[in-house]
Amino acid sequence: MSAKLPFNRPCTIGPDAAYVREAIASGHLCGDGPYSKRAQALLEAKFGALHALLTTSCTAALEMSALLCDLKAGDEVILPSYTFVSTANAIALRGARPVFVDIRPDTLNLDERLIEAAITPRTRAIWPVHYAGVACEMDTIMSIARRHGLLVVEDAAQAVFASYKGRWLGTIGDLGCYSFHETKNIVCGEGGALLVNDERFARRAEILREKGTNRSQFLRGQVDKYTWVDLGSSYVPSDILAAYLVGQLEAGERITAKRGELCAEYARLLAPLADRGLLRLPVVPADCVANHHMFQVITADRGTRGALMDHLRSAGFMATFHYVPLHTSPVGKSHGWREGSLPVTEDLSARLLRLPLFYDMSHADTSAVARAMFAFYGVTWEDAAA
Numbered sequence: 001m002s003a004k005l006p007f008n009r010p011c012t013i014g015p016d017a018a019y020v021r022e023a024i025a026s027g028h029l030c031g032d033g034p035y036s037k038r039a040q041a042l043l044e045a046k047f048g049a050l051h052a053l054l055t056t057s058c059t060a061a062l063e064m065s066a067l068l069c070d071l072k073a074g075d076e077v078i079l080p081s082y083t084f085v086s087t088a089n090a091i092a093l094r095g096a097r098p099v100f101v102d103i104r105p106d107t108l109n110l111d112e113r114l115i116e117a118a119i120t121p122r123t124r125a126i127w128p129v130h131y132a133g134v135a136c137e138m139d140t141i142m143s144i145a146r147r148h149g150l151l152v153v154e155d156a157a158q159a160v161f162a163s164y165k166g167r168w169l170g171t172i173g174d175l176g177c178y179s180f181h182e183t184k185n186i187v188c189g190e191g192g193a194l195l196v197n198d199e200r201f202a203r204r205a206e207i208l209r210e211k212g213t214n215r216s217q218f219l220r221g222q223v224d225k226y227t228w229v230d231l232g233s234s235y236v237p238s239d240i241l242a243a244y245l246v247g248q249l250e251a252g253e254r255i256t257a258k259r260g261e262l263c264a265e266y267a268r269l270l271a272p273l274a275d276r277g278l279l280r281l282p283v284v285p286a287d288c289v290a291n292h293h294m295f296q297v298i299t300a301d302r303g304t305r306g307a308l309m310d311h312l313r314s315a316g317f318m319a320t321f322h323y324v325p326l327h328t329s330p331v332g333k334s335h336g337w338r339e340g341s342l343p344v345t346e347d348l349s350a351r352l353l354r355l356p357l358f359y360d361m362s363h364a365d366t367s368a369v370a371r372a373m374f375a376f377y378g379v380t381w382e383d384a385a386a
């Protein structure tokens with residue numbers, strides 16, 4: 001059946017569509033036009049990034065990061081197994097080995113207490129992932145990295161407009177990667193950005209993004225012709241997509257606030273189920289301000305997660321799970337990983353269920369989902385209020 005309430009519906013916020021028409025009318029359809037420059041300037045101004053470079057996706061920004069980390073065969077990078085495939089793929093594409101570390105039971109982020117034990121003479125970098133837009137313990141991660149001479153790349157795909165101790169996620173590591181895929185908070189269909197937080201990567205990032213040429217220097221009049229100077233690829237998005245993104249970024253605070261209201265509503269409505277020990281609600285540590293990217297619950301066991309998901313779906317509410325741990329995947333196994341090695345990841349990924357959440361949802365929607373969950377657990381609203 002088609003869902004009454006999909007898991008996600010990307011929002012159109014007003015100026016975004018008008019900007020797209022303007023971009024088309026201007027005739028500048030390729031990348032790095034006026035809207036791309038505006039989007040980059042907005043990212044730099046809003047988040048205090050040293051340099052923001054628009055990319056075709058967060059995947060592309062992660063691939064650029066792997067090149068900037070100079071990863072080579074035999075190198076190792078520490079990351080969670082509980083993440084989207086792109087985080088690990090960017091590392092594997094350079095011939096390096098993903099070294100998966102278990103996650104914290106509360107935030108499902110890389111467990112900073114386990115990182116040092118995973119460092120070897122081959123380790124080059126730590127790539128934390130801010131799951132659901134809730135920050136990893138970045139002070140600890142940065143100090144471990146500095147002590148061992150490792151680079152830090154934040155996979156902040158889900159973390160645009162989220163912060164840690166007053167600093168925007170994506171701007172804390174040496175490099176940060178954002179996603180504007182339609183499933184994220186701030187969208188342009190397919191898109192991303194690389195945040196360069198250290199000047200020493202700026203020049204090379206620009207070259208990698210321009211197919212390995214020094215075209216940007218040429219356009220600035222710094223060289224009299226441009227040529228092939230490094231590795232690179234086609235990482236530059238069209239100005240049409242950048243135009244959509246400008247409209248979304250301008251409305252970013254409004255989008256984030258609305259999602260926050262919906263999450264608060266879910267948390268309030270579902271608290272009686274949590275109080276009865278039937279499920280666990282998301283945890284946001286004191287140092288973190290979330291961007292409300294996701295509302296996930298942790299059920300008692302794998303069987304309950306599956307049954308609750310089926311129950312919600314047959315009631316018309318698209319709930320979904322997350323992720324098949326990468327160390328248990330065929331490629332993860334080819335890197336020498338096996339099931340049983342990351343107990344927290346394996347346990348929680350089997351019990352996590354994400355509820356529908358998107359900008360245009362109403363409070364009637366959150367309440368309908370909550371009611372269906374009460375019905376599943378055999379708890380009535382009246383009992384809950386008592």
Ligand SMILES: *Cc1c(COP(=O)(O)O)cnc(C)c1O
Binds near residue numbers: 155157
């Ligand atoms: C969505 C996501 C990505 C990939 O983003 P794209 O823009 O689709 O390439 C990478 N990492 C994480 C953690 C994500 O959630």
